[in-house]
Amino acid sequence: MGIGRTLAEGLATEGANIVIADRDGAVAAGHAARGISCDISSEEDTARMAAESTEAFGAIDVLINNAGIYSSLTPQPFEQQTAAEWRSILDVNVIGTFLCC
Numbered sequence: 001m002g003i004g005r006t007l008a009e010g011l012a013t014e015g016a017n018i019v020i021a022d023r024d025g026a027v028a029a030g031h032a033a034r035g036i037s038c039d040i041s042s043e044e045d046t047a048r049m050a051a052e053s054t055e056a057f058g059a060i061d062v063l064i065n066n067a068g069i070y071s072s073l074t075p076q077p078f079e080q081q082t083a084a085e086w087r088s089i090l091d092v093n094v095i096g097t098f099l100c101c
Helices: 003-013 043-057 083-100
Strands: 018-022 033-037
Touching (some): 003 018, 018 043, 033 043
Parallel strands (some): 018 033
């Protein structure tokens, strides 16, 4: 089980409303939860996610920035990584975190 899922389930158990966002589609089961398809590297998607979250639950009280590209990377020597690979990592891990905040 991933860190994000564990945190979401723990907060939901304590009564929190949960929004789960994922670029491949999110499924939220049980509790008061909503799944939203969202690419956090997209300004338009993150604005829509915030609007849908606020509409569903009235406010956003806590943000857990848990999205990131890491486990899907193929291990390889640093000098073999391309600029395109670095851009996709930075877009999600850095710009996505900024946009969600």
